[in-house]
Amino acid sequence: MSVPPLIQGYEVVIGFETHTQLQTRSKIFSRASTAFGAAPNTQACAVDIALPGTLPVMNREAVQCAIKLGLALGSTIAPRSIFARKNYFYPDLPKGYQISQYELPVVIGGKVTIQLGQGDSLTEKTINLTRAHLEEDAGKSLHEDFHGKSGIDLNRAGTPLLEIVTEPDMRSSAEAVAYAKALHALVRWIGICDGNMQEGSFRCDANVSVRPKGQAEFGTRREIKNLNSFRFLKEAIDFEVQWQINEIEEGRKIQQATVLFDPDTGETRMMRSKEDAHDYRYFPDPDLLPLLISADWIARVKGELPELPGQMRERFINDLGLSAYDATTLTASPEMAAFFESTVTGAGKANAKPCANWVMVDLAARLNKEGRELADSPVSAGQLAGLILRIADNTISNNIAKKVFEALWNGEGASADEVIEKQGLKQITDSGAIEALVDEVLAANAGNVAEFRAGKEKAFNALVGQVMKAAKGKANPQQVNDLLRKKLAG
Secondary structure, eight states: OOOOOEETTEEEEEEEEEEEEOOOSBOSSSOOBOOTTOOTTSSOOTTTTTOTTOOOOOOHHHHHHHHHHHHHHTOEEOSEEOOEEEEOOOTTOTTSEEEEOOSSOSEEOOEEEEEESOGGGOEEEEEEEEEEEEEEOOOEEEOTTSTTSOEEEOTTTTOEEEEEEEOSOBOSHHHHHHHHHHHHHHHHHTTSOOOOTTTTSEEEEEEEEEEETTOOSOOOOEEEEEEOSHHHHHHHHHHHHHHHHHHHHTTOOOOOEEEEEETTTTEEEEEEEOOGGGSSEEEEOTTSOOEEOOHHHHHHHHHHOOOOHHHHHHHHHHHHOOOHHHHHHHTSSHHHHHHHHHHHHHHOGGGHHHHHHIIIIIIHHHHHHHTOOGGGOSSOHHHHHHHHHHHHTTSSOHHHHHHHHHHHHTTSOSSHHHHHHHHTOOOBOOHHHHHHHHHHHHHHOHHHHHHHHTTOTHHHHHHHHHHHHHTTTOBOHHHHHHHHHHHHHO
8 A cells, every 4th residue: 555645744634424315206204306406495395394293204215225335335234223313403404403323324334446546656545434324414504695694495304315424544635536536426326326516416525634644643623514526625625634734833723623615715614613422412213113124125236236337347457458547437437338338339349448548538528628418429439439440440540530520529420431431531541552642752852851861750750741741641650651661761
């Protein structure tokens, strides 16, 4: 294992609490809808705000989601777990408590493997999980439209959550981001969460502390709440780490607290002090029976799980010959993995590496440039596969392929073959035709020829460029290179 990086002689310690909103149609203890975007308080339910005479009833699908997560993480799924009332006051929690799990959670332990760096510097690290427990979400306070007052929207109250808690195993913001991305990909992969961070479906709380090099005990941590993008997550942790170090260096003690990150200033600010274990009061919920999960139920869910990202990553490495970095990138989301596999199906396993390059680089760059999702790509996996096949059989060069890709993107043809035919882009491979072009260029560029024979390699590149220009970019580059060197050596 690599030595953790130090900042000004301090080691960073990070643990995560991630709230994942489960993809159920109804709330965790009622039949109220969980659909996003409804008018405020139109999906508030008497059960979710605990009006007198109401009783919570467990949502079976939420439990199923917890089982899926536990299996995917290699966790222990508790055959018996308990719901508790977590008593605290927030303005958007009118009943004064949240139904959660405390001493006996549904998922215990587990791990997430993250990749750091790329190429020869690629390393792996395992982040150990403490637990994952089921709970209900609170409502939401609204401030924007009330001019010094707050509005309360209870639509979200009762929405099912899985809170996933790690051990304090991360030692940098880079590791924290890698963990968050890996977990985000996993919950989407197994279909328990849509992962929409802007809508609050995947919310990260980072517990951050620092300690001098060599100190065994942890420093005092501060919890950064509700980070809703990977970029903000990194920026918030980096600022918080530097702030804590500065405080300690100035002789001040760190006070345990909950803090918020302001993206506009790039700073964290304290929201409230935190008393750790004494901050909340728990006791068993009297209205809910223990949650019992049978071995048969676990076995049924296991049989329905898809191939997991780690398993697919190993298959890409072993069966397709991809690098660990490429395999990790291609399994970052179910959409990218599916697109890549469809491309390979069309282009053949022998072209797996060029398929990976086109999906990860050219296609991804173009999607990012236009702010599109992969599902909205104008170029389908089948079209991309057809393009790669034409590169493989030397019908077109890589440079011409970029023109074909652009044409496909703009809807100028239904297939690579159609674009190549319409635009006359077929590569010149006839050795006689290429040789004639080479002879013309050599005759017209005596200066470059003399420079090359005098040992200036740049002159060779200039000659190649002249031949490709004469061929309008359609000559086979390897043949051009070979013929030029042969004639210059003669």
